[in-house]
Amino acid sequence: MDETVRAQYEAYPYPPRDPAEEATRLVTGSPSHVLEIDHYVFAGRRDFARPFRALFAGGGTGDGTVMLAQQLADRGTPAEIVHLDLSAAAQAIAAARIARRGLAVRFVQGSLLALDRLGLGGFDYIDCCGVLHHLDDPLAGFRALERALAPDGGMGVMVYAPLGRTGVYPLQALLRALAGEAPLADRLALARRLLPQLPATNWFKRNPHLHDHLSLGDAGLFDLLLHSRDRAFSIAELARLVADAGLRIAGLCNAIRYEPAAYLDDRTLLARLDGLVPLDRAAFAELLAGNIKTHTFYVVKAANPADTVARPDGTDAIPVLRDGDGPALALRARTNRIVHIGYDGLDLRLPLPALAPEILARIDGTRTLGAIHRALAEAVRPAPEWAAFKAEFDRLYLTLHGLGCLFIRHAA
Ligand SMILES: C[S@@+](CC[C@H](N)C(=O)[O-])C[C@H]1O[C@@H](n2cnc3c(N)ncnc32)[C@H](O)[C@@H]1O
Structure with a gap:
């Protein structure tokens, strides 16, 4: 199955990127923005004049790698960045982007599941964005990453969330029934025939907030609707997974979406939630909002005794x-x-x-x-x-x- 996943990303590197565009813009986002890393993992106190080792596990075509490499270069950080991916085609694009910017990154082709054997050393920071939900055993993936993390290091992660992806999984099943093991290009062609034929009641049709198949070309369509292996995690499932991997969640990005008070103003209802711990509030908000497509968050080792999250407290913040x-x-x-x-x-x-x-x-x-x-x-x-x-x-x-x-x- 890993071979099937690799073959997809060899044929359709994701996300599609043109290295020439590095001349005009830097793609920024979450996770792995240097301000977020400092805030959630190092309590806002990381001295970026000191050496910093980062791993992009499943770095793809390089959005996160390019962003952090540029941000660390701008700070003059003696950084060592490793980009690990199954797909040589995705890495070639990422490498061309890095070269355009005159930055330095080490590229390693392989699986994050093999990290123990790759001998890459320990990392202050690991990015794993949009990858764990494609593994046969996401917990094994999380554990492999946890072992590669320095004791005071942290990780920025993105995984799919179920409710915002309503309609994706039934459509994936339809396309599997129609296209089976056909060549990848034929599967794309079949998907393009089916999409305009979906009845008005189809849940994918009724969820207009999924658009990778429209905005990201063949790669976007394949990734969203023809993937051989993808699953989604609710906050409750994620909390268990993270704990089982010996990690703890330091913070959820876009925290406002995980706050019930962002949606409700009835004081009686909100008071009923007062005693909930933050992750249970977040799980409630996820069910309430119903539109969260991905969870992006930071984790640190459960054994790390420090409060790793920066707080807006004191006059020196x-x-x-x-x-x-x-x-x-x-x-x-x-x-x-x-x-x-x-x-x-x-x-x-x-x-x-x-x-x-x-x-x-x-x-x-x-x-x-x-x-x-x-x-x-x-x-x-x-x-x-x-x-x-x-x-x-x-x-x-x-x-x-x-x-x-x-x-x-x-x-x-
Ligand atoms: C959806 S793309 C995400 C790319 C990038 N992280 C981003 O967010 O733009 C998933 C990437 O993970 C890679 N991948 C999947 N399974 C992997 C594994 N076991 N080890 C390393 N890379 C993997 C794929 O080749 C692909 O490039």
Whole structure:
């Protein structure tokens, strides 16, 4: 079966990428953004002037590898990055992208299940994005990765989630019945014939939020609808899998989607959830929202005694915006203090606190919360006390961190 999976990604490397585009844009995302790694794995305290070893397990055509290699190069980090994949074709694309940028990555062709034998050493960070759900035994995969992790290291993972993929698995079964073991190109052709014929009641047809087959060409169609092996994990299943692998979840990306209060405003209902631990709240939110297609999250070793997640506490915490710049966001927040965000059919409207524009205008990725408070107290009348400022910042943080835009680091 691994051979079948390999053959698919040799024929249709995923996601399809043109190395020439490296000249015009850097693809960024989650997991493996350097701010997220620092935030969830190193409590915002990783000194990136020190050597850093990262493994991309099933790195594919290189989105994550290119992003982190570039971000570490920009920081001057003495980094050693290994890209491991079954598919030589996918690796050739990733290698061409890395070469275009003049970056250095080591490419190894093979299975993450063979990590113990590959002798690649231990890693501070491992990315495994969109891979574990294609393994015959995802737990064996997770365990192999756990063994390759340094004791204080962490992993960024993405796996499919069941409810947002409603309609995918029945359609995969239909296509298996129609196309069986036909050559890969014939299976694609059959899928293209079937798609426009789906009756209005078909669940894939009724789920308009799946679009890889439309936006990513043959590779996208194959990956979504013709994959020989894929499965999805609910948060509850994931929690068990992670624990069985000797790991613990440090944080879920896009945390707002895992917060029941993002969907409900009935206080009686919300009060019933008060005693739940965060993962049970997240499991509830997943069932409630019904539209989550993937789970992206960070894990660390269960035996790691440290609290690895950065908190927005204390005057020395430095808030850092992911891509955008604070003054631009501040300008928008001045005219409209409601953030609108669309998630696969769900429109959330999230109010920002009154001081949001003043705080955002002063977030530059280097100022501490203490410095932001001091600067703000000189400019705003009446000048807010620290406690009032912190309460406003916490509300802002809950929203923007929940959306994956704002992280915390500490000065090295
Ligand atoms: C859906 S793609 C994801 C690629 C990349 N991680 C990303 O997110 O853009 C899955 C990749 O995992 C690779 N893969 C699947 N099983 C693997 C295994 N056992 N060991 C290493 N790579 C594997 C495939 O060859 C493919 O390139």
